[in-house]
Amino acid sequence: MRLDQVIAGIAKRLDAEGIETARLDARLLVGHGLKQSETELILNFDRQLSEAELADFEPLVARRLRREPMAHILGMREFWGLPFKVTPDVLVPRPDSETLVAGVLEAIEDPSRPYRIADIGTGSGCLLLSLLSELPHAEGIGVDVHEPTLDVARSNALALGLASRSSFVIGDYAETLEGSVDILISNPPYLAEAEIADLEPDVALYDPHRALVSGSSGLEAYDAIFRRVASWPETPQLMAFEFGYRQAEDVEALARRHSLIGATCAKAKLLQDLSGRNRVLLLDFRP
Ligand SMILES: C[S@@+](CC[C@H](N)C(=O)[O-])C[C@H]1O[C@@H](n2cnc3c(N)ncnc32)[C@H](O)[C@@H]1O
Numbered sequence: 001m002r003l004d005q006v007i008a009g010i011a012k013r014l015d016a017e018g019i020e021t022a023r024l025d026a027r028l029l030v031g032h033g034l035k036q037s038e039t040e041l042i043l044n045f046d047r048q049l050s051e052a053e054l055a056d057f058e059p060l061v062a063r064r065l066r067r068e069p070m071a072h073i074l075g076m077r078e079f080w081g082l083p084f085k086v087t088p089d090v091l092v093p094r095p096d097s098e099t100l101v102a103g104v105l106e107a108i109e110d111p112s113r114p115y116r117i118a119d120i121g122t123g124s125g126c127l128l129l130s131l132l133s134e135l136p137h138a139e140g141i142g143v144d145v146h147e148p149t150l151d152v153a154r155s156n157a158l159a160l161g162l163a164s165r166s167s168f169v170i171g172d173y174a175e176t177l178e179g180s181v182d183i184l185i186s187n188p189p190y191l192a193e194a195e196i197a198d199l200e201p202d203v204a205l206y207d208p209h210r211a212l213v214s215g216s217s218g219l220e221a222y223d224a225i226f227r228r229v230a231s232w233p234e235t236p237q238l239m240a241f242e243f244g245y246r247q248a249e250d251v252e253a254l255a256r257r258h259s260l261i262g263a264t265c266a267k268a269k270l271l272q273d274l275s276g277r278n279r280v281l282l283l284d285f286r287p
Helices: 001-018 022-034 038-043 051-065 070-074 093-107 125-132 149-161 194-196 220-230 248-257
Strands: 076-079 084-087 116-120 139-144 166-170 182-187 212-217 237-244 267-271 279-283
Touching: 001 051, 001 076, 001 194, 022 038, 022 051, 051 070, 051 194, 070 076, 070 149, 076 093, 084 116, 084 125, 084 149, 093 182, 093 237, 093 267, 093 279, 116 125, 125 182, 125 194, 139 149, 182 220, 194 212, 194 237, 212 279, 220 237, 220 248, 248 267, 248 279
Parallel strands: 116 139, 116 182, 139 166, 182 237
Antiparallel strands: 076 084, 237 279, 267 279
16 A cells, blocks of 8 residues: 555544544654654655555554544654653643743743742643743752652653753642742643543543542642742742633632732733633732
8 A cells, every 4th residue: 555545544544533633643643653754754655555564553543543642652742842752641731831831931031040940730841841941041840749750751851951950859739849939830730520521532531630630629739839839938930820711710819819919919910822712820929
């Protein structure tokens, strides 16, 4: 069979399973199986594939048909233009989370300063490491509740040449941190238990439950982080929290309840994701 026919055949099978990105996924799966780049595939569309080559990527197609995310099958996902290793121990980085990175960078006046950044619920480390890649003198700490998750973040830091400016520690939200950070960021688990039933199988079956669900309301993580941060003797200059697209009002209200908005005069700003929906709360404590 010719390469382009093989890709078309796989795309048809994925499409029949209701996979919206069938054509793109088919190309990526075949490229991964043949260890060829997108350009090499295009240049070789009329090449005949051997039985052995077909056998190489059929298991990959079978995994995608079971709705395993592409990032798990390929073992990586690009975020902020950087390659991040992804395993079942971490949430697959989402394009919408780039809103937080962009928002923090836009708010920073001098990127050359030695900012200290803390990332609560760091997962793959994508938020913290993307910021460190843009802020050459900053250093950061990523906290997560699961040691194998931290191993993935550490290996991403190493691969990106950022290990000397980052550390990853186990902890329960911000409980182990004593403050002394300039920038606090978090994309914590924000779904309520009941919402799991509404998720696509790619997410519900493969992203870690601990990365998705925070409790019965979906707001428990923010409550815990805000309470802890409000008790620090020094408030970070900047904080940014990602939330679910229907949670802006609730998260703002919680921040107000913990006096992070209002009494301490934080300038609060909502940032929108790629679909124009409120996605990030940015709190600016600078005078
Ligand atoms: C929504 S994921 C975000 C991962 C990553 N920051 C990102 O944006 O892709 C939430 C992360 O919080 C971690 N987490 C869950 N409960 C936690 C807790 N009690 N303390 C610290 N981290 C926690 C999960 O393991 C997961 O890595």
